[in-house]
Amino acid sequence: MSTKAERFGPLPKDAVLPEPVWTDSASRSEFVCSPKLPEGETEWYPPVMIGAGAVGSTIATDCKRYLAMAEGLLRQLEPDEYVEYLRKYYKLGIEKFGDDWGYVDIVTAVLGLSQILRPNSYLEIGVRRGRSVCALASLCPTAQISMFDMWVENYAGMDNPGPDHVNAELDKFKHTGKREFINGNSHETLKKYFTENPDAYFDMITVDGDHSNLGAAEDIADVLPRLSIGGAVLFDDTCNPNVAGLGEVWHKMLVENSRFSTYTYSDVGYGIGFAIRNY
Numbered sequence: 001m002s003t004k005a006e007r008f009g010p011l012p013k014d015a016v017l018p019e020p021v022w023t024d025s026a027s028r029s030e031f032v033c034s035p036k037l038p039e040g041e042t043e044w045y046p047p048v049m050i051g052a053g054a055v056g057s058t059i060a061t062d063c064k065r066y067l068a069m070a071e072g073l074l075r076q077l078e079p080d081e082y083v084e085y086l087r088k089y090y091k092l093g094i095e096k097f098g099d100d101w102g103y104v105d106i107v108t109a110v111l112g113l114s115q116i117l118r119p120n121s122y123l124e125i126g127v128r129r130g131r132s133v134c135a136l137a138s139l140c141p142t143a144q145i146s147m148f149d150m151w152v153e154n155y156a157g158m159d160n161p162g163p164d165h166v167n168a169e170l171d172k173f174k175h176t177g178k179r180e181f182i183n184g185n186s187h188e189t190l191k192k193y194f195t196e197n198p199d200a201y202f203d204m205i206t207v208d209g210d211h212s213n214l215g216a217a218e219d220i221a222d223v224l225p226r227l228s229i230g231g232a233v234l235f236d237d238t239c240n241p242n243v244a245g246l247g248e249v250w251h252k253m254l255v256e257n258s259r260f261s262t263y264t265y266s267d268v269g270y271g272i273g274f275a276i277r278n279y
């Protein structure tokens with residue numbers, strides 16, 4: 001049995017991370033990819049027309065606008081201690097630095113990706129009180145949403161009430177797309193779900209559940225093959241000192257992976273990474 005420090009501390013040099021099992025059948029994200037050409041015509045360029053670097057730089061450069069959107073979103077959610085802290089943090093950063101702040105977090109990243117990539121389908125591991133899923137739903141109200149969580153009681157010292165609470169939050173943003181909750185440990189539920197839904201691919205996926213090094217890596221390995229070509233995967237906490245190995249997990253599994261373009265923000269706060277699948 002590994003200790004807490006081994007699970008959540010820096011990634012050991014000899015750690016072996018799980019490998020995603022790739023298949024040839026991934027669908028193309030409609031808005032992000034060029035349309036498939038008729039049989040016989042040459043597709044000179046790869047289908048994906050925008051990369052993570054461009055999206056990340058837009059979100060960081062236009063940070064004041066994205067933070068205003070994030071503030072509007074957080075104001076509508078049921079308050080909790082962390083959300084109240086974030087709202088003050090945003091206000092202070094903008095007062096001090098304006099757009100020069102360049103701050104990015106999971107909320108502004110989900111908002112930016114949703115606005116720019118227009119995903120039709122979204123999978124989230126780690127929903128908690130619905131903050132990140134509502135960011136998606138606020139801009140993509142018809143998207144299909146699949147939410148995986150085991151609703152760990154009192155997660156991070158705050159109430160974690162479950163699907164009824166998240167449903168009520170999503171209703172505030174007039175989300176009309178199909179929703180499903182898959183309750184339980186993601187290390188069991190994801191594998192079962194993908195076995196039962198062999199054709200399920202998602203335009204956007206957030207991995208923000210199990211924060212242990214190997215647990216987060218397993219979630220990433222499980223979902224990557226089900227990301228559409230041109231779809232985006234987000235990973236929270238790339239520079240959170242409480243989970244020091246996650247930045248390294250992100251780097252090894254996505255930044256070093258030629259299938260993806262990536263953007264990583266690890267300046268301040270807890271950090272965020274996202275990647276767009278090229279093939």
Ligand SMILES: C[S@@+](CC[C@H](N)C(=O)[O-])C[C@H]1O[C@@H](n2cnc3c(N)ncnc32)[C@H](O)[C@@H]1O
Binds near residue numbers: 131132133211215
């Ligand atoms: C950091 S919170 C998610 C925060 C949310 N994405 C947001 O932006 O507010 C992590 C969530 O993951 C869930 N979780 C932790 N380990 C899990 C596991 N192995 N399987 C499923 N859910 C898990 C917890 O119950 C918690 O609700």
